[in-house]
Amino acid sequence: EHNIGYRLQFNSALGSYKGGLRFDVTVNEDILKFLGFEQIFKNALTGLPLGGGKGGSDFNPKGRSDSEIRSFCWVFMVEMYHYIGIEVDVPAGDMGVGGREIGYMMGMYKELTHRSEGAMTGKDPLICESFCRTAATGHGAVYFARAMLRESGKTLAGLRCVVSGSGNVAEHTARKLVSEGAVVLTLSDRTGYLYKEAGLTTGDIDAIIAHKDTDANLDTIAISGATFTVGKPWQAVVADGYFPCATQNEIDVADAKAIAKHAVLVVEGANMPLSNEAVAVLHDAHIPHAPGKASNAGGVAVSGLEMAQNAAHYPWSADEVEAKLIAIMENIHELCRIEGGTDWGIDYVGGANIAGAKRVLAAMKVLGW
Numbered sequence: 001e002h003n004i005g006y007r008l009q010f011n012s013a014l015g016s017y018k019g020g021l022r023f024d025v026t027v028n029e030d031i032l033k034f035l036g037f038e039q040i041f042k043n044a045l046t047g048l049p050l051g052g053g054k055g056g057s058d059f060n061p062k063g064r065s066d067s068e069i070r071s072f073c074w075v076f077m078v079e080m081y082h083y084i085g086i087e088v089d090v091p092a093g094d095m096g097v098g099g100r101e102i103g104y105m106m107g108m109y110k111e112l113t114h115r116s117e118g119a120m121t122g123k124d125p126l127i128c129e130s131f132c133r134t135a136a137t138g139h140g141a142v143y144f145a146r147a148m149l150r151e152s153g154k155t156l157a158g159l160r161c162v163v164s165g166s167g168n169v170a171e172h173t174a175r176k177l178v179s180e181g182a183v184v185l186t187l188s189d190r191t192g193y194l195y196k197e198a199g200l201t202t203g204d205i206d207a208i209i210a211h212k213d214t215d216a217n218l219d220t221i222a223i224s225g226a227t228f229t230v231g232k233p234w235q236a237v238v239a240d241g242y243f244p245c246a247t248q249n250e251i252d253v254a255d256a257k258a259i260a261k262h263a264v265l266v267v268e269g270a271n272m273p274l275s276n277e278a279v280a281v282l283h284d285a286h287i288p289h290a291p292g293k294a295s296n297a298g299g300v301a302v303s304g305l306e307m308a309q310n311a312a313h314y315p316w317s318a319d320e321v322e323a324k325l326i327a328i329m330e331n332i333h334e335l336c337r338i339e340g341g342t343d344w345g346i347d348y349v350g351g352a353n354i355a356g357a358k359r360v361l362a363a364m365k366v367l368g369w
């Protein structure tokens with residue numbers, strides 16, 4: 001079997017190249033280029049010394065044994081290790097790449113380099129992960145939503161939310177929303193979505209994630225009080241908060257028009273889940289809409305904190321990391337408010353673009369680039 005592997009290094013003005021690795025059949029150079037380009041500005045918004053990059057492969061991890069996954073991760077690292085390193089490029093996970101895959105890749109990195117350094121983030125706690133990295137993207141998105149709601153005197157309590165996806169970001173967004181008193185109406189995958197009028201409980205989410213961990217789809221799980229529907233939830237489910245956490249372009253114009261009729265806010269957990277035209281629909285309807293480069297920056301932010309802990313050879317407590325994550329998300333919200341203020345409210349998309357670009361361009365100017 002042949003697969004193509006990529007590592008795209010975009011901009012290192014602010015620090016080492018940094019961005020996830022994606023293993024999915026849909027991966028191609030174009031997708032990784034837009035993800036890597038966006039990553040530059042997302043990483044700048046965190047305020048940490050991180051450049052921007054991205055990578056991955058069209059390898060399909062679904063239905064593979066641990067041994068097959070390990071073989072692929074090792075082969076991938078045999079090629080990639082020439083280009084990465086603690087002060088060069090520090091990859092992390094993304095779709096299809098979690099703690100298991102990062103562990104196998106780090107194993108081969110150590111074999112090849114004889115160096116025990118944090119050349120990747122998202123590692124298992126036994127090999128110096130930062131606490132909270134696994135949940136950081138989802139938690140960060142919810143902290144960002146909390147800051148957005150505060151602008152209009154609202155809270156997450158009772159907010160009825162559509163969440164898409166049932167992977168890492170969707171799981172931790174849903175769990176955090178439930179813990180904050182919000183009502184999570186849906187989770188989804190490529191086959192369709194589960195809808196529960198009374199809201200998914202933590203026990204329901206446990207069952208759904210355990211089911212997905214067996215590589216099964218949502219059309220084959222029974223959750224009490226929930227129904228499964230083929231397709232996407234956006235036009236069918238009326239809610240206050242919409243959290244697309246699956247993949248790019250999952251919301252088109254027709255979906256955005258339906259969302260704009262009811263939404264209090266739209267918060268991207270995934271990267272660029274709205275088409276450009278769908279973004280314009282929400283903008284014209286003055287719906288507060290957080291782009292992924294702002295609202296899902298919690299993942300890379302905690303990766304940056306993991307790099308700091310690895311460099312100091314000293315782990316921080318979970319509470320310490322979570323407190324720093326909250327501070328970073330609040331600061332990103334503040335940057336969006338400063339750069340994106342309009343007479344109708346905060347233009348989060350414009351604000352995040354301007355704030356991120358300003359920091360990168362200022363650094364490039366200092367370097368004479």
Ligand code: NDP
Nearest residue numbers: 094095096137165166167168169189190246247270271299
């Ligand atoms: P996972 O692989 O853990 O989960 C992806 C989820 O999205 C799965 O439930 C998958 O369904 C679903 N999905 C994928 N493609 C489609 C599709 N075409 N239609 C419907 N559902 C789909 O990935 P992550 O949760 O890690 O990543 C999700 C998004 O968040 C991506 O855009 C990623 O780039 C972004 N992101 C992730 C970060 C992280 O820390 N992991 C950080 C910042 C952004 P199925 O099971 O059927 O494949």
